[in-house]
Amino acid sequence: MHKLLIANRGEIARRVIRTAHAMGIETVAVYSDADANAPHVREATQAVNIGPAEAAKSYLLPHRIIEAAQKTGADAVHPGYGFLSENADFARKLAEANIIFVGPPASAIDKMGLKDAAKALMKKAKVPVTPGYQGDDQSLQRLESAARSVGYPLLIKAVAGGGGKGMRRVDSEDEFAEALLAAKREGEASFGNDNVLIEKLIGCPRHVEVQVFADDHGNVVHLFERDCSLQRRHQKVIEEAPAPGLSDRTRAALGEAAVKAARAIDYRGAGTIEFILDTEQMDENGDNPFYFMEMNTRLQVEHPVTEFITGTDLVEWQIRVARGEALPLLQDDIAITGHSMEARLYAEDPESGFLPSTGTLARLAYPAESRSVRIDSGVEEGGEVSVHYDPMIAKIITHGPTRAAANDALVRALGETIVTGVKTNRAFLTRLVDTKAFRAGEVHTGFIEQHAEEIAPTTSIPAAAYIIAALAELQAGAVATSATMFSRFPGWRNNLPVDRFIDLYPVSSDPVHLTLRRDGDTFRISGLENAYSATGHWRTDTAFEAAIDDMLHSAVIIRSDGQIEVRLDGAVHNFALTAESQGGGAASDGSILAPMPGRILSLDVEEGQKVAAGDRLCVLEAMKMENRLSAPFAGTVTALNTAKDDQVAEGTMLMKIEAD
Numbered sequence: 315m316h317k318l319l320i321a322n323r324g325e326i327a328r329r330v331i332r333t334a335h336a337m338g339i340e341t342v343a344v345y346s347d348a349d350a351n352a353p354h355v356r357e358a359t360q361a362v363n364i365g366p367a368e369a370a371k372s373y374l375l376p377h378r379i380i381e382a383a384q385k386t387g388a389d390a391v392h393p394g395y396g397f398l399s400e401n402a403d404f405a406r407k408l409a410e411a412n413i414i415f416v417g418p419p420a421s422a423i424d425k426m427g428l429k430d431a432a433k434a435l436m437k438k439a440k441v442p443v444t445p446g447y448q449g450d451d452q453s454l455q456r457l458e459s460a461a462r463s464v465g466y467p468l469l470i471k472a473v474a475g476g477g478g479k480g481m482r483r484v485d486s487e488d489e490f491a492e493a494l495l496a497a498k499r500e501g502e503a504s505f506g507n508d509n510v511l512i513e514k515l516i517g518c519p520r521h522v523e524v525q526v527f528a529d530d531h532g533n534v535v536h537l538f539e540r541d542c543s544l545q546r547r548h549q550k551v552i553e554e555a556p557a558p559g560l561s562d563r564t565r566a567a568l569g570e571a572a573v574k575a576a577r578a579i580d581y582r583g584a585g586t587i588e589f590i591l592d593t594e595q596m597d598e599n600g601d602n603p604f605y606f607m608e609m610n611t612r613l614q615v616e617h618p619v620t621e622f623i624t625g626t627d628l629v630e631w632q633i634r635v636a637r638g639e640a641l642p643l644l645q646d647d648i649a650i651t652g653h654s655m656e657a658r659l660y661a662e663d664p665e666s667g668f669l670p671s672t673g674t675l676a677r678l679a680y681p682a683e684s685r686s687v688r689i690d691s692g693v694e695e696g697g698e699v700s701v702h703y704d705p706m707i708a709k710i711i712t713h714g715p716t717r718a719a720a721n722d723a724l725v726r727a728l729g730e731t732i733v734t735g736v737k738t739n740r741a742f743l744t745r746l747v748d749t750k751a752f753r754a755g756e757v758h759t760g761f762i763e764q765h766a767e768e769i770a771p772t773t774s775i776p777a778a779a780y781i782i783a784a785l786a787e788l789q790a791g792a793v794a795t796s797a798t799m800f801s802r803f804p805g806w807r808n809n810l811p812v813d814r815f816i817d818l819y820p821v822s823s824d825p826v827h828l829t830l831r832r833d834g835d836t837f838r839i840s841g842l843e844n845a846y847s848a849t850g851h852w853r854t855d856t857a858f859e860a861a862i863d864d865m866l867h868s869a870v871i872i873r874s875d876g877q878i879e880v881r882l883d884g885a886v887h888n889f890a891l892t893a894e895s896q897g898g899g900a901a902s903d904g905s906i907l908a909p910m911p912g913r914i915l916s917l918d919v920e921e922g923q924k925v926a927a928g929d930r931l932c933v934l935e936a937m938k939m940e941n942r943l944s945a946p947f948a949g950t951v952t953a954l955n956t957a958k959d960d961q962v963a964e965g966t967m968l969m970k971i972e973a974d
Contacts, residue, residue: 318392343360473509479501520590521550538555584612585612590607690709691708729881741771782858858870869882912962927944
């Protein structure tokens, strides 16, 4: 292998390029029109344009990838994850073109590609499988019958699914038919297959997965497990390794089951066996039972936490195995050192149902990388977050000698991360990993919902946050001097101290009008419940230090587009500097706006129709996920500006509701 083409984009493309270059292998990047200026294009030895921005017309076309490899003389292709990484036909076509596929055999991908067939194989291999139905009969009557046999609550899953797409929880028979149709639609849209399986719903599960590796010399090993239980809409948010709270027996049993699963399909390369751990049941030893869920026949997004605790480079292992070499280490040589955590930083708006946020990354800064902090990112400052691709900005990974140390490092790293230009889940992630329950390792897939109140942003704003915001704006030169604003004080005289004024508009409370009067080196600040004496100064372009009534406060300040964000004592406080910059709030006046670009999948109301609060108005399909838009209050649909199958831009007014 002398030249490796990476059939992917973003952070995984950069990740593969980094290891390949360290091994002395030249690289070829492929890119769509939207990615012409992306970092992975610049960092590769060569780059080839493969088509328009839409993935279906570029990254998902096998013949474009193969043509690019042949054109550049690449003798191997690394698929990354997503896109064509688990496409068996793509692996076969590469083999026909005498190009090495840095991945498993096509036969193994086939065997694990459909959840129902995979579960049947695992049953035969004596790997524990969740009770359910995986039959070929997909008629509504048969599926309803199977659902009654399994019992409610249950899960409907697209057999070709992943990442929560094509998955629906069903709590009663009345909900089954609608949930089934939605799961089938998503399965067809995302994977070209609308078949589903039905599975018993484990009440309080953990998602624990095992990293496996196999070579062509008969060696199969596991590199221990990762816990990926913290999820939102079935999408992983926080991952860690090793999984907290497992007994040695459970850890060993998981590893043995994963190796058994890999051997059963004659696997080669990197793979992940995903299990569901039932926290509500225990065996005679007091351990929780676990069941096979699926196998991902590729490298996982969360592979860095495994690399941290095992001291390995899994991409290097992939390349060596693809070249026909034996695994660098055997099972007895692999050990766990410390603990690692990973947070997925997304361009999304937690305050609007985590809908993706698109735009230009006006500012992007991370903590310095070190032996305990690693940043994997596919974008740079000034780059675009596009509607065409996954909105992940970066993975922030930490390591420490203990779980508590890794946790502390992750909280610090998230606190030092700065993104402006798009909304992100950074503050949400910080609150999440700093909860008492997470620090105690009490993780499960319903964690975020269970602790929603604790994770929610604070609505109480301390006086120090207002004062720091005002002082920071003042010293940044953004506040008008008293010379331009004395109309508010008609009794002003030349010999009075100079006053400065600033109005702050919190997101969730009344505006505050502060007066700052200079008194020597300090300011006397009024406008709050009490008067304060304060000084402050910038230590860096984001770090601000203030002494308020002789108490020292350190804060991180982010200023952007008439907004100021104050990170103080673990909480985040956002202020607008003018009333206009606050925005009107989604549907507060009855206007239903498209929260992101997409297609109107279904329209559930007509003009003149009465609706109750919470009624479904329409379903917007974006990034192959269905987003339900509901009535904010009871009223009448007075205007309807869209129709089924319309493509709409973000901010488009879809309809208007007049309150009763």
